[in-house]
Amino acid sequence: MDKITTIRSRTVVLPASNIDTDQIIPARFLTTTTRFGLGKQLFADWRYAPDGSPRAEFILNQPQATGCQVLVAGRNFGCGSSREHAPWALLDYGFRAVISTEIADIFRNNSLKNGLLPIVVDDTTSRWLIENPASQISIDLASATLRLPNGLSVNFPIDPFARYCLLNGVDELGFLLQQQDHIAAYEQRHKDN
Amino acid sequence: MPKTMFQKVWEQHEVAPETVETPAVLFIDLHLIHEVTTPQAFEVLRQKGLSVRRTDLTLATMDHSTPTRTEQVFNGVPVTAAARQVQQLERNCTAAGIELLNMSSDLRGIVHIIGPELGLTRPGRTIVCGDSHTSTHGAFGALAFGIGTTEVGHVFATQCILQRRPKTFAIQVNQKLQPGVTAKDLVLAIIGQIGVEGGTGHVLEFRGEAIRALDMEQRMTVCNMSIEAGARAGMIAPDETTFSYLADKPRSPSGAAWERAVERWRALPTDAGAIFDREHTMDAAILEPMITYGTHPGMVIPITGTVPDRKGDPVFDKALAYMGFQSGEALLGRPVNVVFIGSCTNGRLGDLRGAAQLLRGRKIAGTVRMLVVPGSQQVKAAAEAEGLDRIFIEAGAEWRESGCSMCIGMNGDTVARGEYSVSTSNRNFEGRQGAGARTLLASPLTAAASAIRGRITDPRELLGGKP
Ligand code: SF4
Numbered sequence: 001m002d003k004i005t006t007i008r009s010r011t012v013v014l015p016a017s018n019i020d021t022d023q024i025i026p027a028r029f030l031t032t033t034t035r036f037g038l039g040k041q042l043f044a045d046w047r048y049a050p051d052g053s054p055r056a057e058f059i060l061n062q063p064q065a066t067g068c069q070v071l072v073a074g075r076n077f078g079c080g081s082s083r084e085h086a087p088w089a090l091l092d093y094g095f096r097a098v099i100s101t102e103i104a105d106i107f108r109n110n111s112l113k114n115g116l117l118p119i120v121v122d123d124t125t126s127r128w129l130i131e132n133p134a135s136q137i138s139i140d141l142a143s144a145t146l147r148l149p150n151g152l153s154v155n156f157p158i159d160p161f162a163r164y165c166l167l168n169g170v171d172e173l174g175f176l177l178q179q180q181d182h183i184a185a186y187e188q189r190h191k192d193n
Numbered sequence: 194m195p196k197t198m199f200q201k202v203w204e205q206h207e208v209a210p211e212t213v214e215t216p217a218v219l220f221i222d223l224h225l226i227h228e229v230t231t232p233q234a235f236e237v238l239r240q241k242g243l244s245v246r247r248t249d250l251t252l253a254t255m256d257h258s259t260p261t262r263t264e265q266v267f268n269g270v271p272v273t274a275a276a277r278q279v280q281q282l283e284r285n286c287t288a289a290g291i292e293l294l295n296m297s298s299d300l301r302g303i304v305h306i307i308g309p310e311l312g313l314t315r316p317g318r319t320i321v322c323g324d325s326h327t328s329t330h331g332a333f334g335a336l337a338f339g340i341g342t343t344e345v346g347h348v349f350a351t352q353c354i355l356q357r358r359p360k361t362f363a364i365q366v367n368q369k370l371q372p373g374v375t376a377k378d379l380v381l382a383i384i385g386q387i388g389v390e391g392g393t394g395h396v397l398e399f400r401g402e403a404i405r406a407l408d409m410e411q412r413m414t415v416c417n418m419s420i421e422a423g424a425r426a427g428m429i430a431p432d433e434t435t436f437s438y439l440a441d442k443p444r445s446p447s448g449a450a451w452e453r454a455v456e457r458w459r460a461l462p463t464d465a466g467a468i469f470d471r472e473h474t475m476d477a478a479i480l481e482p483m484i485t486y487g488t489h490p491g492m493v494i495p496i497t498g499t500v501p502d503r504k505g506d507p508v509f510d511k512a513l514a515y516m517g518f519q520s521g522e523a524l525l526g527r528p529v530n531v532v533f534i535g536s537c538t539n540g541r542l543g544d545l546r547g548a549a550q551l552l553r554g555r556k557i558a559g560t561v562r563m564l565v566v567p568g569s570q571q572v573k574a575a576a577e578a579e580g581l582d583r584i585f586i587e588a589g590a591e592w593r594e595s596g597c598s599m600c601i602g603m604n605g606d607t608v609a610r611g612e613y614s615v616s617t618s619n620r621n622f623e624g625r626q627g628a629g630a631r632t633l634l635a636s637p638l639t640a641a642a643s644a645i646r647g648r649i650t651d652p653r654e655l656l657g658g659k660p
Contacts, residue, residue, distance in 0.1 A: 016508050018389055018489050022622040027601045031258055031274030033232035033281055035342075045624045050610065074508065076390040079423060079489070080622060082325040082339035083230065102390050105359075105425055106325055110341035159357060161215045172343075173241075176351045179209060179218050183246075183353055186208045186220050 001115050003169035006140050007096050009069035012059055013133040017074035021107065024078070024086040038085055039092030060093075064134050069096040072129045076100070078107025078118075087111040097139055099146070101126045112162040113172060119146060119156045128152075141167055195464035197361050198430055199396045202336040202461070206319045208353055216355040222318040223250055224348045225304045226291070228275075228282040229257045229603070230323030234346035235285040245289045247352040252313065253286050253293040255279050256303045258603040261566050261593035266296055275604060289349075302569020302595045305329040305537040309413065310571050312442025316431035316458040321348060326537050326619065327426075328419040332412035333439075334431035334461050336396070339420065359425045360470035362395035366403035368478035373653035375547070376411035377539060377617065377636035379403065380418040381483035381493045387473055389491035392424025395471065398463065399429050403477035409438040410543040417538045418619050421490040430462035482652060484524055485621045485634040487512040492621075496639060496651050499523050515623055516631050517611075524633070524649045530612035532563040532590075532644040533626070536600035539617035539637050540568025542575050548641035549581045551655050552588040558647025563590035564606065566598040590644070602627045615643045 029041040047058050054061040071090065077100040078086060087110045090098065097117035108118040117139065121129070128148065129135065138147045141163060147153040165172055196204075203219070211217035224247075231253075238244065245251060258275035260266055279296070286293040294301040300311065305326050308314040316334035321327060323345045330337035344354055364383055370376075384391075397419050399412075407415065412429050419427025436455055439445045446454045481495035492512060494500070502520035503509040513519065534540075534548050545567065557563050565585045567573035573595055576582055582592045598606040600618035602625070608614040610629030617640050618625075621632035635643070638652035645655065 016511070018508070020489065020620075020622045022620070022625050026624055026628070027603050028628075030229050030603060031278055033278055034236075035233045045628055050628065076393070076423065079389060080325065080620065082323055082327075082341055084233075084323075084341035084343060102393060104390070104423060105393060106339055106341060110343065113341065113343040159216070160213060161355070164214070172355055173347055173350060175215070176218065176347055176353055176355060179351065179353065182208050182218065183220070183351060187352075190220070 001169050004115055004141050004166045007069055008138045010134045010136050011070045011072045012065050012068045013072045013130055015074050015130050018076045018079055019073055020080035021083050021086040022080055025089045030085055035088045038089035042089040042093045071095050072099045076102045079104040082106045084110045087114045087116045091116050125154050195467040197463045197467045198428055198461050199361050202317055216357045218353050219356050221321050221348050221352055223313055223320040225308055225322040226253045227257055227304050228255045228278040230342050231345055232281050233342050237346045238349055243350045245349045248290045251291045253291050254301055254304050254307055257597045259596045260604050261596045261598045263594055266594045299570050303537045303597055306568035312439055312445030317461050325420045326417050329413050329417040329537055331416040331426050331428040333435055336426055338426040360395045362397050362471040363469040364397055364399050365474040366401040366477050368476050369403055369406050370477045373656050374480050374482055375636040376407055376414040378480055378483040380415045382480050384422045384490050385493040387422050389489050390423040392422035395424050397424045397427040404429055410541040414538055431458045482639050486518055488515055488623050527649045529615050529643050531608050531614040532561055532640050533599040533616040534637050534640050535566030535598055536618035538619040542572050544637040545576050545581050548637040549584045551641040553584050555588055555645050557589040557644040560647045561644050563644045564599055565590050566593045567595045569595045599626055615640045
C-alpha cells in the first residue's frame with residue numbers, strides 16, 4: 001500500500017445521504033475475482049443510462065470532476081453491505097478520501113485498510129463543502145487536519161493505529177502476524193470452546 | 194462490576210486488549226466464507242506465502258451468485274463470471290483444506306442459515322464472515338459481524354481480527370407482538386425508530402418480553418437486520434429456547450461437552466445493573482405489519498399508513514420519485530408485480546410455513562410472479578417433507594433451490610426495471626433486486642397476502658383477524 005501524507009485536490013460533491021454500497025458498486029459487478037479495474041463500474045447505475053451511455057447530468061460525467069481525489073457526500077456514506085469492492089472502486093476511479101458527517105462502520109474499516117481516507121466532519125463543515133463544490137482543499141494525515149479554501153481548518157478523528165499504518169504504508173496483517181505467540185497461547189487456553 | 198453480554202464475549206476473546214495506539218486482537222471462533230468476498234483474500238495469502246491457520250474453524254458455502262433453478266444447480270453454474278467464482282472457491286478450499294458445502298451438498302445454503310442449522314453458531318462465540326448480515330448469528334448470544342475481504346485474509350492467516358471496542362445499545366421491547374405481526378415487522382419498526390445510522394459504532398442487544406417470546410428463527414430475523422440500523426452487531430441473550438434449538442443440531446457439542454457448554458452459556462446474559470451506552474424502549478403490542486416505501490429500510494410505515502411528507506428534503510423526494518410514490522398516499526391496494534419469499538432474513542422453515550398458511554388452497558393473482566427460495570437445502574428438504582412446496586406450486590409460485598437469489602439479483606433472479614416487488618429480504622436500496630427495480634420490504638405474511646390479491650395487502654385481512 002502507498003504511504004499517505006497529504007492530499008490536495010478539488011472536491012466532487014454528491015449531497016445525497018445514505019449512499020449505500022449497492023449504489024457505489026452494484027452487486028452484479030461483484031462476480032469479479034480481482035480487486036482491480038472496478039473504477040469503470042463506480043456508481044454505475046447513476047453514471048450510465050440503461051443502454052450504457054453516460055448520463056450527462058451526473059457529476060462524475062462532467063469535466064470538472066476529472067482528476068478530483070476527494071468525494072464529499074451526505075450523511076451515512078457507505079451503509080449497506082461489507083463489499084470491499086466499494087472502496088476498491090472508489091480508489092480505482094482515483095478517489096483518495098471521502099468526507100461525510102457519518103461514515104458506515106464496515107465501509108470505514110475497509111477504506112482504511114486500502115488507503116482510502118474516511119473523513120468525518122461536523123455539520124457546519126459538511127454544509128460548507130456541499131454548498132461549495134469543486135473547492136480546492138488539503139488534507140494532512142499526520143496532524144489529522146482538513147483545510148478549506150476559506151481559511152478554516154478542522155481536525156478529523158482517525159484511529160491512531162490506522163493512521164500509523166497509512167502514514168508508513170504498513171499492512172495491518174504484519175502487526176497481527178507478530179502476535180503469533182499470543183494467539184498460540186490463547187488457543188492453548190481455550191481448547192474446549 | 195456488572196457486565197453486558199457483549200462485554201463478556203468480547204473480554205473472553207481478547208488475545209491482546211486494545212491500547213490507545215493499537216486495536217484489540219480478537220480471536221475468532223467461527224469463520225464462514227462464500228464465493229463473492231474471498232477470491233481476493235486467498236490471492237493475498239498466496240502472494241505472501243501464508244496458509245489458513247485454523248481450517249477447523251472455517252466453513253465455506255456458495256450462495257450469492259449461484260443459480261436456484263434445479264436444472265442449473267446440478268448441471269453447472271450458467272453465468273460465466275459467477276461460474277468462475279464458484280470454481281475458484283472450490284479450488285481455493287481444496288488447496289487450503291477448508292470444508293466446502295458445494296453445489297451438490299445437502300447442507301449447502303445461505304451462509305447465515307447454515308451456521309445455525311448445523312449447530313456451529315453458538316452462544317458466546319465470535320463469528321465473522323465477509324458479509325454484513327453476519328449479525329444474524331447474534332440471535333444465539335454470539336458476537337457476530339461482517340468484515341471486508343482484507344479482514345477475511347487476516348482471519349485466514351491468524352484466526353484473529355483487529356477491532357476497536359464498539360459501544361453498547363440496548364433495545365428494550367416490552368409486551369408481545371399481536372397476531373399477524375411478525376419479527377420482521379418488529380425489526381423494521383426498530384429501524385424506523387432509531388434510523389438507518391442509529392446503531393453506527395454500537396452493538397445492539399435486543400431485550401424484553403417481546404424478544405423472549407420469539408423462537409430462534411424469529412430472533413435471527415431481528416438480529417439479521419441490525420446492520421440495517423448501522424449497528425456492528427445485534428445480540429440476544431441465550432435461554433432455554435436457544436438451548437433446545439441447539440440440542441439436536443448435528444455439530445452441537447454432545448454428552449459432557451454439551452453440559453459444560455450450557456453451563457458456560459447460562460453465565461452469558463447481561464448482569465442486572467450493567468450499563469449500556471445507549472437505550473431505546475418500545476412497545477411491541479401496538480405494532481402493525483410494517484412495509485417500506487422508500488430506498489432504505491428506515492423509510493418504513495405501518496401497512497395501514499400513508500407515505501410521509503418531508504417538505505424540502507431533496508433526497509427524500511428523489512427516493513419517492515424512484516419508487517413512483519407520493520407523499521400522503523396509502524400503499525394498501527397498490528398493484529404488485531413480483532413477490533419474493535426467501536433470503537437470510539426470512540428464508541427459514543417458519544417463514545415458509547407462515548406464507549404457506551395463507552397460500553394453502555388459494556392462488557396467487559395472475560399478474561404476479563412469485564418466487565419462493567428456501568434459505569438452505571435443509572430448509573428445502575424440511576419444507577418438502579411437510580408438503581409446503583406443493584402449496585406454493587399449486588398457488589402458482591415458483592419453488593427453487595436455495596440461495597440468495599432475488600435478495601441481491603447476482604444470479605439472474607432479478608426484478609425488471611420499474612416493477613414493484615414485495616420482498617422478505619432486507620435491503621430496498623435502488624437497484625438492489627435489479628437495475629430500476631422497486632423493492633418493498635415486508636414480512637412473509639404480507640408478501641404472501643400481497644401475492645394472492647396482486648396488491649399490497651394487510652395479511653390480517655386473510656388471517657381472519659381484524660385489519
Ligand atoms: S440473502 Fe441477501 S442479505 Fe442475505 S447473505 Fe444473501 S445476499 Fe446477503
